[in-house]
Amino acid sequence: xxxxxxxxxxxxxxxxxxxxxxxxxxxxxxxxxxxxxxxxxxxxxxxxxxxxxxxxxxxxxxxxxxxxxxxxxxxxxxxxxxxxxxxxxxxxxxxxxxxxxxxxxxxxxxxxxxxxxxxxxxxxxxxxxxxxxxxxxxxxxxxxxxxxxxxxxxxxxxxxxxxx
Numbered sequence: 001x002x003x004x005x006x007x008x009x010x011x012x013x014x015x016x017x018x019x020x021x022x023x024x025x026x027x028x029x030x031x032x033x034x035x036x037x038x039x040x041x042x043x044x045x046x047x048x049x050x051x052x053x054x055x056x057x058x059x060x061x062x063x064x065x066x067x068x069x070x071x072x073x074x075x076x077x078x079x080x081x082x083x084x085x086x087x088x089x090x091x092x093x094x095x096x097x098x099x100x101x102x103x104x105x106x107x108x109x110x111x112x113x114x115x116x117x118x119x120x121x122x123x124x125x126x127x128x129x130x131x132x133x134x135x136x137x138x139x140x141x142x143x144x145x146x147x148x149x150x151x152x153x154x155x156x157x158x159x160x161x162x163x164x
Contacts, residue, residue, distance in 0.1 A: 057099045057118040059144075070127065070148040077142040086137055086146065088126075093135075093146070096121040129153060 062073040074095055076084060084097025099117045126132070126148065134149040 057116045058120040058122060059095070061122060061124075063124075069150055070130065072124065072146040072148065074122075074144040074146075075142065076139070076144055079142065081139055084144075086144075088132060088135065091126050091132075092123050093126055093148075094121060094123045095144070 059074045059076050061075075062071075064071045064073075072093070076097075076099075079097065079099060083099065084095060087094045087096075096119070098119045129150045130148045131151045135146065137144060137146045139145075
């Protein structure tokens with residue numbers, strides 16, 4: 001007497017297919033990179049590898065380093081200062097808020113909207129050399145620029161070794 005294993009599969013149809021090829025690609029990339037663990041433990045890195053993108057309310061971020069500071073730039077089109085907050089705790093800078101979108105186009109009986117809306121949160125682990133007391137932020141024309149000044153770096157001191 002043998003044991004028969006039956007693999008249950010959903011019936012073919014709309015419920016078994018991804019909503020878009022981009023969502024399927026993102027799912028595959030998330031699966032491929034899941035073995036890397038939490039990349040926020042690597043140093044300065046977004047808490048989520050593929051945050052944002054099509055269908056997401058999460059803002060796109062840029063992070064640059066200069067001689068005296070770091071700059072974090074976030075695109076927040078259509079938002080006002082009242083729609084988001086910026087906070088600092090445990091060496092993490094957190095941008096959170098909500099994007100309200102009431103715009104839709106009507107095409108006959110079909111309602112169509114490509115713009116994403118909803119709550120978002122992006123948490124970033126700060127580099128060790130950021131002077132947290134001097135962080136500043138400016139918001140203009142839907143773009144948030146956070147300036148993260150560097151502390152004076154402690155330079156390694158060479159120690160002379162005498163042969164003897």
